[in-house]
Amino acid sequence: MDDHPERHPSAAYTVELPRHPRPIVIIGTGGIVKDAHLPAYRKAGYPVWGLVNRTIARAQALADEYGIEHVFGTVAEAVAAAPSDAVYDIALMPEQYADALEALPDGAAVLIQKPLGHTLEQGVALRDLCRRKGLIAAVNTQLxxxxxxxxxxxxxxxxxxxxxxxxxxxxxxxxxxxxxxxxxxxxxxxxxxxxxxxxxxxxxxxxxxxxxxxxxxxxxxxxxxxxxxxxxxxxxxxxxxxxxxxxxxxxxxxxxxxxxxxxxxxxxxxxxxxxxxxxxxxxxxxxxxxxxxxxxxxxxxxxxxxxxxxFPDAFIGSMGAVQRFVEGSVPDLPTSVDDVLHTMAVVEAAYTSQEREGVEASVPVDEATGR
The missing domain is CATH 3.30.360.10 (Dihydrodipicolinate Reductase; domain 2)
Incomplete structure (x- = not known):
């Protein structure tokens, strides 16, 4: 019983803040950012350095509300100006992840919104992209x-x-x-x-x-x-x-x-x-x-x-896990892309199970009567 995984949770699950919070660049300013990311980061004291959204006026309105100094229309513009130790927070739809990740500096730390793609195949491609760029990448599975x-x-x-x-x-x-x-x-x-x-x-x-x-x-x-x-x-x-x-x-x-x-x-x-x-x-x-x-x-x-x-407190923990891992105050990152890809494998298996429609329940025919 003591060997079961639930008896040995990762240190990153403890309710602690990073010792030296890094500046955050949030990519996307939809409802989840307004309702969860920004309130969480304000509550935790995480410094949000900038916002990115192709509709700049939308990002600017949030920036004004939260006192965020920098607003950009593209990821490339934000990356060119951002601090070298920035943590990127991607809050987009799955089909937009790849382009955003490609625009990040090699070796950057990044938190990606869930799910990790619409399919397992897409999840694998995103994992491979993160590996190729050497990204310290996690998925925002904040529950x-x-x-x-x-x-x-x-x-x-x-x-x-x-x-x-x-x-x-x-x-x-x-x-x-x-x-x-x-x-x-x-x-x-x-x-x-x-x-x-x-x-x-x-x-x-x-x-x-x-x-x-x-x-x-x-x-x-x-x-x-x-x-x-x-x-x-x-x-x-x-x-x-x-x-x-x-x-x-x-x-x-x-x-x-x-x-x-x-x-x-x-x-x-x-x-x-x-x-x-x-x-x-x-x-x-x-x-x-x-x-x-x-x-x-x-x-x-x-x-x-x-x-x-x-909402919003779980988002403190998911961003905190990335920052604590990057600074070395916890030894592992339980929400890494490599780990959450296994969640996507479970999702894929569930859809495959639905397609196969289970095991047919049938009564054998009595050979003598044909019924």
């Missing part, structure tokens, strides 16, 4: 760093709930897709753009699965979005683990039965984290973290204190 996840990770590593045997992620909400017009027309939506968070989170605790089974389906009347409901099973051959990710973004029946949680069950207890952000997104509902121990079962579920939320 790994959400405050309630960080506290759950600490408790599980300490053995508080014993041996982990069940990990369930459940999301049943009414997602306002109109807030994300860039996803309209994508062939792959739910798993690649949303459940990728949960598959990546599972890997950050348990490592790579041995097998993946999945169903992902569209809503019969929402033709502008490809797939909006998924069930994914991850198999770990040598462990009695049940790992499930179940999402339904079409639950339009009111908040009474909406759900958004991560639940870890172990031989000594269980932990449940409520991801409030997804309840009434983007306003969000309350976050919560609860713990129950079998030998104190009469006390029921107890609140576990933590500070912050997924």
């Amino acid at each position: 790994r760093f959400a405050p309630y996840v960080a506290e759950a990770r600490r408790l599980i590593a300490a053995g508080t709930i014993g041996e982990l045997y069940d990990l369930e992620i459940r999301v049943q909400v009414d997602t306002p897709w109109h807030l994300f017009p860039h996803v309209f027309g994508l062939e792959r939506l739910e798993i690649n753009m949303h459940s990728v968070h949960y598959l990546d989170l599972v890997r950050s605790f348990l490592g790579d699965p041995d097998g993946v089974s999945a169903v992902t389906l569209p809503h019969p009347e929402k033709h502008e979005v490809a797939n909006t409901r998924s069930t994914i099973l991850l198999r770990y051959r040598d462990r009695p683990l049940r790992v499930t990710v179940s999402t339904n973004h079409d639950h339009a029946f009111g908040p009474e039965h909406e759900e958004s949680y991560i639940k870890w069950e172990g031989t000594r207890g269980a932990i449940r984290a409520q991801m409030g952000l997804l309840l009434d997104y983007p306003t969000g509902g309350p976050d919560a973290l609860e713990l129950i121990l079998l030998d104190e079962k009469e006390k029921g579920w107890q609140d576990v204190p933590f500070e912050g939320s997924w």
